[in-house]
Amino acid sequence: MAAPFVGELQLMADEIEGEEFESFEYNWLSSFPFREFWRLYRHHKEGRPEVAEASILATLQSSDAMDWLISNVESCRTLVPSSTILKDAIWAHTQQKYTLSVPAILPQIEGALRRRALELGVLVDLRMRRMPDGKLHKADVAYIVRKLCPARHRLKAFFVSFLTGKLFRERNPILHGNDPEYGTELMSAQCILAVNEIVAVCDRWSVEGS
Numbered sequence: 001m002a003a004p005f006v007g008e009l010q011l012m013a014d015e016i017e018g019e020e021f022e023s024f025e026y027n028w029l030s031s032f033p034f035r036e037f038w039r040l041y042r043h044h045k046e047g048r049p050e051v052a053e054a055s056i057l058a059t060l061q062s063s064d065a066m067d068w069l070i071s072n073v074e075s076c077r078t079l080v081p082s083s084t085i086l087k088d089a090i091w092a093h094t095q096q097k098y099t100l101s102v103p104a105i106l107p108q109i110e111g112a113l114r115r116r117a118l119e120l121g122v123l124v125d126l127r128m129r130r131m132p133d134g135k136l137h138k139a140d141v142a143y144i145v146r147k148l149c150p151a152r153h154r155l156k157a158f159f160v161s162f163l164t165g166k167l168f169r170e171r172n173p174i175l176h177g178n179d180p181e182y183g184t185e186l187m188s189a190q191c192i193l194a195v196n197e198i199v200a201v202c203d204r205w206s207v208e209g210s
Contacts, residue, residue, distance in 0.1 A: 020045065026052060028162040029193060031200035053186060060189050066094055069192060072199040078116050079199065082108040086195060093192060099183035105191040106171050109163075110141055112198055117144045141168055149201075159197050167194060 015021050024044045029037055036059070043052040059065055073079050073086050089104035117123045122144060124130050129139040142164040149156045167190065173179035 015041065022158075025049060026056065028159040028197065030156070030159065031197050032193075056193070057185055057189055060093065060192060063094075066090055069196055072196055076199040078112050079108075079195070081115065082111060090192060093185075093188045096185070098185055098188040101188040102182055102191055103175060105188075105195060106167075106175060109167070109191070109194055109198065110171075113141060113144050113148065114139075117148060120148070122147045156201065159201070163194065167191070 016027075021027055021041070024041055026032075026037075026040050026044075029040070032040070036055075040052040040055060043049065043055070069090055070087055073083050073090075079086065085104055085108055089101040089108075092098070092100040092104065111126075114123065114126045117139070118126055122129065123139055124136060127138055128136045129143065131137050145160050145163050149160045170179070170182070170187070174182045
């Protein structure tokens with residue numbers, strides 16, 4: 001008989017392919033420790049999303065977790081240029097200064113994606129991509145993420161949906177001063193966890209079709 005952990009892995013693999021998993025708000029947290037990720041999903045299935053949310057917030061209140069996140073940022077080549085800003089933002093989160101952490105992190109996420117896309121030849125500079133006819137055109141974040149994160153990888157596809165959906169829909173209103181209510185612990189936590197997802201996958205990302 002398979003070991004319990006192996007059985008859990010198989011069960012989770014089956015769940016990921018199901019429709020229920022698509023509605024799980026945190027289905028994009030592929031870098032979360034497996035058992036904790038599985039626990040969050042169970043809360044979702046039981047109709048207790050508030051418990052999953054509380055668990056995520058509690059995790060980020062731990063000094064060990066914050067030290068781990070800072071270490072991850074420092075180890076990610078793609079994030080090195082932003083590491084000082086991101087570390088300041090993580091500190092701001094620990095001080096409950098979410099109005100500082102959120103707007104500090106959001107542009108750094110886009111910057112990391114653009115730098116990686118430039119390295120891989122998706123962009124010709126940090127703003128522009130080359131069209132099939134040879135002309136240059138401004139590249140939006142959705143285009144960059146979809147090129148770097150092929151949809152054939154299901155968990156990565158959920159991260160793409162989170163980045164290009166919820167996170168970047170809220171980005172412009174926040175950074176342009178149209179959403180003065182943005183400074184919540186949950187929004188700050190989601191920004192930090194998005195950075196950690198980039199740590200987990202960004203240096204390994206390749207171009208769609210390669």
